[in-house]
Amino acid sequence: MTEAEVTNLILTIVKPLVENPDDVQVGQKQDDHYVYFELSVNADDIGRIIGKHGQVAQAIRTIIYGVRLASSKRVRLNILD
Amino acid sequence: MPIFTGKNVDQAVTNGLATLKLEKSQVEIKIINEGKSGFLFFGRQKAEVELIEKIVTKKSTSKKIVDEKKEENVVSKPLTAEEKAARSQLNEKAVHDVGYYLADITELMGIDTEINVQFERRQVTYDFNTSKQGLLIGKHGKSLNALQYLAQVNMNQKAVSRMNVILDVGGYRKRREETIERLAIKVAKDVIRTGETIQLDPMPANERKQIHFYLARNSRIKTTSIGTEPKRSVVVAPKKKTH
Numbered sequence: 642m643t644e645a646e647v648t649n650l651i652l653t654i655v656k657p658l659v660e661n662p663d664d665v666q667v668g669q670k671q672d673d674h675y676v677y678f679e680l681s682v683n684a685d686d687i688g689r690i691i692g693k694h695g696q697v698a699q700a701i702r703t704i705i706y707g708v709r710l711a712s713s714k715r716v717r718l719n720i721l722d
Numbered sequence: 723m724p725i726f727t728g729k730n731v732d733q734a735v736t737n738g739l740a741t742l743k744l745e746k747s748q749v750e751i752k753i754i755n756e757g758k759s760g761f762l763f764f765g766r767q768k769a770e771v772e773l774i775e776k777i778v779t780k781k782s783t784s785k786k787i788v789d790e791k792k793e794e795n796v797v798s799k800p801l802t803a804e805e806k807a808a809r810s811q812l813n814e815k816a817v818h819d820v821g822y823y824l825a826d827i828t829e830l831m832g833i834d835t836e837i838n839v840q841f842e843r844r845q846v847t848y849d850f851n852t853s854k855q856g857l858l859i860g861k862h863g864k865s866l867n868a869l870q871y872l873a874q875v876n877m878n879q880k881a882v883s884r885m886n887v888i889l890d891v892g893g894y895r896k897r898r899e900e901t902i903e904r905l906a907i908k909v910a911k912d913v914i915r916t917g918e919t920i921q922l923d924p925m926p927a928n929e930r931k932q933i934h935f936y937l938a939r940n941s942r943i944k945t946t947s948i949g950t951e952p953k954r955s956v957v958v959a960p961k962k963k964t965h
Contacts, residue, residue, distance in 0.1 A: 642832070650830040657823050657876055689875075694951075697875055703868035704831070707860060 642708050644669060644676060647716060650708070651678055654701055659686040676714050678705070681721040690720060727770050734771040750774040750838060774840055775818075809882045816880035817841050820873050820887065824848055827869065833858050845886045848873070855891050863898065866891060867926060902929055906936040909958050913943050919959040924949065930956050 642650075648667045656662040664683035671677060682690055691698045702718050710716060728734030735751055752772040821839050828835050828850070835852035852858060859866045870889040877887050888895065905922070913920055922933070930947055933956045937945050944961050947954050 646830065650827070653826050653830055654872060657819075658872070658879070692875065696871060700868035700871040703860070703864055704827070704872075707857075707865055708831070 642710055644710065647676075647678060647705060647708055647710070650705060651680060651701070651718070654704065655680065655682065655690060658689055658697070659683065660689070661686055671714065674714060675717045676710060676712070677717045677719055679719045679721055684722075687720075687722050726773065731771060735773070738771060738773045744773075744775065748776060750776055774838055776836065776838055812882045813885065814841070816877055816882075816885070817846050819880055820846070820877050821848060823876055824869065824873055824889070827872075828852075828858065831857070844884065845888065846877070847888045847890055849890045849892075851892065855894070858891055859894055863894070863926075866894070898929075899932065902932045903936055906933045909933075910937055910940055910943055913958050913960055917960050919957060921948070922956045922958070924953040924955045926952070927954075930954065933958075 648669070651667050652665060655665050659665060659682055661683040664681075664686070666681045668679040668681070669676065670679065680690070689697065690701075692700075698718075698720060705716055705718055708716050726734050726738030728737050731753055735746070739746060739749070750773070752774060753770075817839060821837055825835075825837055833850075833852055833854045835850045835854075835858070838849040838851065840847040840849065850858060857865070858869075860868075866889055870887060873889060874887040877885050890896075909920055909922065925933075934945050934947075937943060937958065942961055944959055946957050946959070948957055949955055
């Protein structure tokens with residue numbers, strides 16, 4: 642998968658779960674081992690994305706960490722607040 | 723999905739399709755009662771069928787299907803008492819939307835799949851028919867459970883009443899359940915035979931619950947759980963004699 646496809650996957654998962662889908666943004670950083678996807682949502686929606694005991698965040702991570710990037714780097718997801 | 727009745731099976735299906743405004747090719751038909759013509763008034767039974775809508779994703783076409791279906795759902799008219807019908811309509815729309823949510827995600831994950839939706843009272847099952855089962859299930863169902871959780875969260879936001887969401891891949895849940903039951907029975911036997919306490923491997927909450935459930939009836943052992951998620955595990959111990 643390409644980075645753009647992962648970004649798209651994150652948006653597809655997150656947007657239906659928030660009240661303000663237009664405020665969802667995914668940025669990107671990388672180092673030698675990881676590609677970091679940085680998710681930011683409207684301040685009102687941060688709780689929805691993290692969930693009780695971080696369960697929603699955990700589930701999103703489980704799904705996207707399974708992704709294999711073409712560059713063989715691992716995927717990481719940061720939720721910005 | 724709703725159940726429809728008619729004089730015979732064909733009639734019941736036709737009624738159902740007319741109500742749902744769907745084509746025969748878009749549903750899976752499950753016959754609940756074939757119906758009997760009976761003798762005079764005795765033993766006459768209406769045929770009952772359950773219609774299960776199929777959601778099919780094929781890479782390029784899925785977006786189109788989403789739009790069409792959404793329209794259909796808005797058009798379809800409720801049948802019975804207005805409020806109740808409005809609620810169940812909203813719930814059905816939620817079932818629908820969550821189905822497409824799952825279809826969109828799996829498509830982006832590179833998993834081509836057909837999703838069969840079964841909707842009965844408070845429980846919705848999305849059954850995935852795919853050639854990439856392993857990818858969708860993950861190790862010990864990790865991916866499938868994560869996806870199920872997200873679908874549940876999405877459902878809770880959309881549906882009016884509380885609905886339980888289950889994702890299944892070609893009978894995976896059933897197979898896993900049978901495995902867990904066998905494990906529970908085996909462990910119970912070992913504990914009773916040796917009189918020693920056994921701690922099982924870490925398992926997700928629903929699987930621990932199954933073990934507790936299977937062994938609750940057994941008066942010679944007791945079960946507890948120790949550790950913290952996600953490494954919480956069941957402990958099966960012999961029950962101390964009370965006298």
